Amino acid sequence: MTPMVELDNVTRRFGDTAAVREASARLERGEFLTILGPSGCGKTTLLRMIAGFDRPSAGRILINGQAIDAVPPFRRSIGMVFQRLALFPHMTAAENVAYPLKMRRFDPAEIPERVERYLELVRLKGFGSRRPHEMSGGQQQRVAIARALSFSPDLLLLDEPLSALDRKLREEMQLEFRRIQQELGVTTINVTHDQREALVMSDRVVVMDAGRIQQADTPAAVYRQPSNRFVASFIGMTTVFPGMVAEAPEGIGEIIVGDVRLPARLPAGGLAPGTAVDCGLRAEQVRVVAPGAPRPETTIGGLVERRIFEGDRLVYEVRVPPLGNLTLMVFDHDPATHAEHEVGARVLLGWNARDLFVFPKETTENATRQETGPAS
Amino acid sequence: MRSARGKAWVLWSMVILVLVTLALPTLVIIGASFTSGDIIRFPPEGLSLRWYRALWDLGGFRAALGRTAYVSALCTLIAIPVGTLAALALARRRMRFARTIQVYLLLPFTIPLVVSGISMMMLFGEARVLGQLWPVGVALCLINLPFMIWAVSSAVNALDPELENAAMNCGAPPVTVFLTVTLPAVMPGVITGALLMFILAFNEFLVSLFLTDSRTVTLPVQIYNSIRNVITPDLAAVSVVYIVVALAAIWVLDRLVGLEIFLKSK
Ligand SMILES: Nc1ncnc2c1ncn2[C@@H]1O[C@H](COP(=O)(O)OP(=O)(O)OP(=O)(O)O)[C@@H](O)[C@H]1O
Ligand SMILES: [Mg+2]
Helix, strand or coil, X not given: CCCCEEEEEEEEEECCEEEEEEXXXXXXXXXXXXXXXXXXXXXXXXXXXXXXXXXXXXXXXXXXXXXXXXXXXXHCCEEEEXXXXXXXXXXXXXXXXXXHHHHCCCCCCCHHHHHHXXXXXXXXXXXXXXXXXXXCHHHHHHXXXXXXXXXXXXXXXXXXXXXXXXXXXXXXXXHHHHHHHHHHCCEEEEEECCHHHHHHHCCEEEEEECCXXXXXXXXXXXXXXXXXXXXXXXXXXXXXXXXXXXXXXXXXXXXXXXXXXXXXXXXXCCCCCCCEEEEEEEHHHXXXXXXXXXXXXXXXXXXXXXXXXXXXXXXEEEEEHHHCCEXXXXXXCCHHHCCCCCCCCEEEEEECHHHEXXXXXXXXXXXHHHHHCCCC | CHHHHHHHHHHHHHHHHHHHHHHHHHHHHHHHHCCCCCCXXXXXXXXXXXXXXXXXXXXXXXXXXXXXXXXXXXXXXXXXXXXXXXXXXXXXXXXXXXXXXXXXXXXXXXXXXXXXXXXXXXHHHHCXXXXXXXXXXXXXXXXXXXXXXXXXXXXXXXXXXXXXXXXXXXXXXXXXXXXHHHHHHHHHHHHHHHHHHHHHHHHCCHHHHHHCCCCCCCHHHHHHHHHHHCCCCHHHHHHHHHHHHHHHHHHHHHHHCCCHHHHCCC
């Protein structure tokens, strides 16, 4: 089957900087794809090209297997929620939602009922007669969502549609969105810099940085098998530190960090001994091992330097002298059931070898690109 | 707390002072127009509508008022499409002559109206249309058009270009986008500009002086002519007519656009 949307080496340059670089991706019919990346990495630029407000400087975009360069935006069956919403200020919420229906020649008798249904879907029943400036930011955002969905587009583009909502409503809307999307079966591209949202809502996640697609995979794979240092550190709270390959059999090898050798999962294809690498360790995968408890594969002693209470978890910053005085972050998700560790306390940290990510050191070109990339 | 109240007090006194200063001449002239005496003075001697009557009976006045209304309407009707499109083009298109046009927008402040008046008199004389009324309307539109463009430009600049993208995304072709989204969004500017044009044309004197003769004389020129003879209270009455026209314009503006748009940002 031809994919719904296909990006073929899409590049968009503004002057001498490129907002999107050689992006290639495929989106199947009915799929929910999330583009995740830091501010300024080119997410909006990519969506605008798909919607037709902007054109690639190089490369092609295909929808249903057809190159769409020549199709003006108003002939594309694409609903979009804009980052700045772009509600029509002189129309009421209901008129906003009805606008695409009128423009797309829906049966006039059917329009009021449809408007009502979509306002209800975004929980704005009774708000139809308000103007946008008479509504809160979150309500406006939901009008924009209803407007984008009301005409049953083939493709839905969401540019951070939930960013103005408070956390509780946002999390509710994430699940709601997923439900609506599955119910209507509409192919969706969502943009966010909220990793939780990306992981919760999507069939697939595309991680972008500095205009480049870093990884495109299922949420679980992006989380468990990040393909490079950027993805590993962008998703989750990850401590990244340098090391060197000591031994490299297939699968689990050993990395020298500081004065110790740590067993680690090496990337497919293996690495030659002596290769400089970046290692990554997620805070949620490191545990404080209680005395007498079963030990994970790797254990190492450290000193608690800081303790941060975050409500649903405690975060410890633990300095580990054998790892070259590296400071590791450790979560304790269940602090109520055992003693908290004071600052200065000696603790034993442990993790499993497969949770230690190893990436070949990035070339200088890549490394500087990440550091000097568009400021966020 | 105290300092806040002190500040409010100072602010209010200043506001009242300004309002009184601004309103005083108007109040004086309104008062003077109701005099029953023979000379223009404040406070008026007795109250009557005598001078309004006199004004109304003056054949020249009614005709001049009618001509002024015609000229102002013509000027406004031309200014609406021309000014609106010009403002949109200026804001949206990178134009090659943008610089030139900006200079043109400053013209009302740089070129004395006498110069405009003389040059237009020569121009219309050349075209053999001098002595008719419509060229006066066109001339008033020409000299005041920058005000129209300004009024619309401010609305265009406040318009988020993403709105037009959103409309296109909803399936509207460019002309429909213009009619259903762009135009309504800049409408407050268009209405403001149109009323401004009307009032300016209604009041315009110098250029009209060059372009009118005894058969096409407009109200401001008529007033000037009668001042040269004697100053009688009917002049105060004419002034009140002007004030009424201005108030009517503000009322229309309020009904159509809502004054709060001008007093605070949306
Ligand atoms: N019209 C433009 N002209 C010049 N540069 C632009 C233009 N639009 C975007 N850029 C640049 O392209 C880069 C990507 O911008 P984009 O809006 O796509 O980022 P984003 O990923 O959507 O960020 P955010 O999460 O903050 O919305 C930025 O560095 C931005 O400055
Ligand atoms: Mg963006």
